Amino acid sequence: MLRKVKEVAELTGVSIRTLHHYDRIGLLSPEHVTEAGYRQYSERDLETLQQILFFRELGFPLKNIGEILQSPEYDKAEALALQREALLEKRSRLDRMIRTLENTIQDAKGEIKMTDKEKFEGFDFTNNPYEEEARQRWGNEAVDRSKQTLADMGQEGQKQIGEQMDTLFRRLAAMRHRDPASDEVQKAIGEWHAFLNGMGHTYSPEAFKGLGQLYIQDERFTRNMDKFGDGFAKFMADAMGIRADRMKG
Amino acid sequence: MLRKVKEVAELTGVSIRTLHHYDRIGLLSPEHVTEAGYRQYSERDLETLQQILFFRELGFPLKNIGEILQSPEYDKAEALALQREALLEKRSRLDRMIRTLENTIQDAKGEIKMTDKEKFEGFDFTNNPYEEEARQRWGNEAVDRSKQTLADMGQEGQKQIGEQMDTLFRRLAAMRHRDPASDEVQKAIGEWHAFLNGMGHTYSPEAFKGLGQLYIQDERFTRNMDKFGDGFAKFMADAMGIRADRMKG
DNA sequence: ATAAAGTCTGACGTTGCGTCAGGGTCAACA
DNA sequence: TGTTGACCCTGACGCAACGTCAGACTTTAT
Secondary structure (H helix, E strand, C coil), rough: CCCCCHHHHHHHCCCHHHHHHHHHHCCCCEECCCCCCCEEEEEEHHHHHHHHHHHHHHCCHHHHHHHHHHCCCCCCHHHHHHHHHHHHHHHHHHHHHHHHHHHHHHHHHCCCCCCCCCCHHHCCCCCCCHHHHHHCCCCCHHHHHHHHHHHHHHHHHHHHHHHHHHHHHHHHHHCCCCCCCHHHHHHHHHHHHHHHHHHCCCCCCCHHHHHHHHHHHHHHHHHHCCCCCCCHHHHHHHHHHHHHHHHCC | CCCCHHHHHHCCCHHHHHHHEEEEEEEECCCCCCCCCCEEEEEHHHHHHHHHHHHHCCCCCEEEEEHHCCCCCCCCHHHHHHHHHEEEEEEEHHHHHHHHHHHHHHHHHCCCCCCCCCCCCCCCCCCHHHHHHHHHCCCHCCCCHHHHHHHHCCCCCCCHHHHHHHHHHHHHHCCCCCCCCCCCHHHHHHHHHHHHHCCCCCCCCHHHHHHHHHHHHHHHHHHHHHCCCHHHHHHHHCCCCCCHHHHCC
């Protein structure tokens, strides 16, 4: 079932001009266009639009949204989960603002006293860990670089990447009961690091270590990693930490 | 206690450049400036900034915020109460979005089915009655025009306005059991319309009718109006609607 | 007294649309 | 079948709210 602009606009609450704009910048081009140039939005287009709006609500610039949606690493289910966390975070920020406001009302009446810092609780918009993670996960410049290298490799290469990662993980998982500091493990971890760097990410030691930490701090990562074997996430985190420390020392 | 830009920026979470900007456009000029031109923000400046940020959070354009804050009708306590309602409304909108997102997750798994309309619940940002009211109360272009006319009238005149409105309302309230379409009622309503126009609001027929509708649709208005007599709000809404229709026809 | 950190003022760039203007399309009704 | 009214298109320009330099001055710390 295809819809034209006005219908989509009314359905979603965005303006027609916005849809034009998204088309122009290549963020959302309707699957079909009539001979006369009329845009026809498919069901899939609507889903994409919904994703766009969620990301937009979280403050992502449109350019990044486009990169994310096209990134080969993009996974809708994962994105939805992340968006949920980020929205919850946003809500609690709003709650803080409301509390601040209520306190301000009382403060104005002279019933209580607020410090200056308290008067701005909730405004500081800079530290949403989930937004941060989303940026880590897909965002920033990393995306277009990896996109670039992927493009360079062509379609065939892309398929191989998944396999490469898979086999590497399997090899590592097989070692998960050994000492993470041992030579064999460290060598394999080195391959993993090189692999990431090859993808255009260029992880510094800190970043590499941080990535490892993410594997155990975020249970969604943990679950995914542990599919390769029980305790794999923790093992990776340890091994990556050790490698990072050795690189610095 | 005076603070310089960086301190204010860190305290409030806005950038230094934003503070510069707000100064430039006359939205928030620090009370003191050193000889060298360094900005020095006072306690009162911080309070103003807080108000600015609340309004900004609600999506008000900076220009309007400036007008509101300088409007003679501006009352901080009232503003705070209104902001609270608007923020609560915003939160419930966010709640709707979160629910939508959670449904979408289930929908993606095939566990439930959503209609297209449901997929965009919460995105439609256009109907927040409190924001609407705030705009009605102080906002739009109306403010600076009425501000101008008020300024022209001087202080004494301002006091009179309240009284004028009061007596007009009393007169109208006395007629509230008559036919809203009758000549006498319509003549009084005409005075009310003229009064508003005289304040620089220039209500079109539609706007005038809409204002009447507000009296009965929003119970806070209703309560205030009904202080002049039971059913006064409804009577006004009817009479204003009739006048508007006659003006168009 | 000199470096480091902070501040100032332009000037220009950017994002995400809104707002016309000028012109084509489509469905329905006369 | 012609015409009207609702709908669509593509530029081109405008605008708000800053971000980002660049170049120069000030304040603070050592």
